[in-house]
Amino acid sequence: MGDKMDKRELGAGGPRVTPLGLGCMGMSWGYAESRRDDATSIRVVQAALDAGVELIDTAAVYGDGHNERLVGRAIAERRDDAVVATKGGLVVDDLPTKQMHRDGRPSALRGHVEASLARLGIDRIDLYYLHRVDPAVPVEESWGALADLVAAGKIDRLGLSEVTTRQAAAAHAIHPVAAIQSELSLWTRDPLGEQSTEAPGGGTAGGGTHTGGDLLAWTRACEVAFVPFAPLGRGYLTGTLTAGGFEDGDFRATNARFTAEAFDRNRAITEEVARVATAHDATPSQIALAWLLDLAGNMIPIPGTRSSVHLAENLAALDIRLTRDERDRLTRLPSAYGSRY
Template sequence: MGLSEVSIAQAEAAHAIHPVATIQSELSLWTRDPLGDPTFDASEGGAAGAGTDPGGDLLAWTRDQGVAFVPFAPLGRGYLTGTLSADGFESGDFRATNPRFAADAFLRNQAIADEVARIATAHGSTPAQVSLAWLLRLAGNIIPIPGTRSGGHLAENLAAVELHLTEDEQVSLDQLPVAHGSRY
């Protein structure tokens, strides 16, 4: 069975009835809810979404249970690629009304994208590759599913498995500020 956006308690209840093979939840450098991230602060404009378990680390639970973890939106809905602008969304694009992409939040989140870009430059890689490499280094049971509309982006994303972040870079990424604005 696969589950989507569940808490640890929900995953345990389901796993007691039938083995859970996979859990899908949003996880990226700017959505760390499944990590039980203690830096989350709703007063700063963030909002805990489904999958948030302030009492624990859902990713660790999946690892300990032998369950695959499938993070969706691993590139922060494109924000972490460094290729978007706050006013560049087409009519009907979900991000145009998403709180994290509102002009004020977009600018406040720039420090996150800047650090990802700095590390990418040091490796001669792209911000998308750094974002995926960070995810892949978190645990061996992670299978990210970045969306793509081109073969070039697919090849770029696949090359992330070859990117080896240093310990200092991993720590720097781990310590990025929590994204401003709620997920939805």
């Protein structure tokens, strides 16, 4: 698949993995849950492994443990092929409404790790993220507890999700940060020091975080992998979605970026991506991923899908070579209208 298939390091001295991972959240919750199909999702995870994808991303909160159990079933006979990433520090209070709270207490995190190990059916987690920083617990305390679990052999490497540059630096001073996971795409560029027209929220436990600067630059300087989630804008950048086309319970049904007004105001983004896609005989999804992969050598996006067809489509993005003019045009796209949480 060309030089973009050259493996990228998951943090300084960490395992080298293929440049695209697989995000598994949507297999369990968040999007069109009425179409959830565990057997099909397991086949997609295994197809990803067959294609050489190694980084498989899940979290305890996705379906309140369902997603970890699903991933565990998918990799049961393929453990050596997968680099398993999961997350803790978020706790589901009510599954139907997705109400949750943050809990970064050391005692809680120890319990979260043990529960994830059991659900995944493995004896060591390759990459464990603090899913969100608990405002009631200094990040240094949460991180120190996770570092102890590395020393105990429960975890191989540690990551942070949706943090500020200050929080990342504070953690890194205690124990190496292998990866930062944050939302980054052509319509969410907050980790580059930009913000959307309406700044991201944060009033909910799973809400986003202001990075407080160029978080991507920090990861590059510190040899930390950057793992963008929602690299296709939660499906928006595929150009296939319409306002009002989401079922009840779908995250996007009540999200500010998926209103009719937002679709209209963000149309310039999808139109430019479509123009570049046409020039390459490619799909908008492939162009969005190619832009991310070109952005930095430590970038390892994790597009999610429940479709083997879309999986193959995403992997084909590794063959696309954008021209300098195309990269510049995409980078100059306006910031997205609407808060992301």
